[in-house]
Amino acid sequence: MSAEDLEKYETEMELQLYKEYRDIVGQFSYVVETERRFYLANGVDVQVRNSDTEVYFEVAMSDAWVWDMYRPTRFVKNVRVITFKDVNVEELDKPDLRLPDDGPFGG
Numbered sequence: 001m002s003a004e005d006l007e008k009y010e011t012e013m014e015l016q017l018y019k020e021y022r023d024i025v026g027q028f029s030y031v032v033e034t035e036r037r038f039y040l041a042n043g044v045d046v047q048v049r050n051s052d053t054e055v056y057f058e059v060a061m062s063d064a065w066v067w068d069m070y071r072p073t074r075f076v077k078n079v080r081v082i083t084f085k086d087v088n089v090e091e092l093d094k095p096d097l098r099l100p101d102d103g104p105f106g107g
Contacts, residue, residue, distance in 0.1 A: 028063075029091060030044045031090045035086075062077065
């Protein structure tokens with residue numbers, strides 16, 4: 001496989017992965033970024049750990065999807081990540097779950 005073929009393959013896989021992400025993102029509550037991967041998850045627990053000389057993060061996720069074009073299975077029930085870099089966890093906006101402004105519970 002030539003370098004050009006490999007680049008074309010990776011571009012096609014990234015596009016396929018993005019389309020999958022776009023189709024499923026609404027099923028998840030959190031976006032989690034670590035130094036190596038990007039995840040969608042419905043449950044996230046981040047613990048700061050200390051060893052004798054370093055601080056690291058232990059991230060446990062449940063009902064997750066892993067952004068990795070080389071994984072044949074991206075949906076996982078549980079995943080645990082250990083990282084020495086920052087972890088970013090964001091709660092996804094769920095516009096379809098918002099209460100109407102003019103209803104009895106709205107502003």
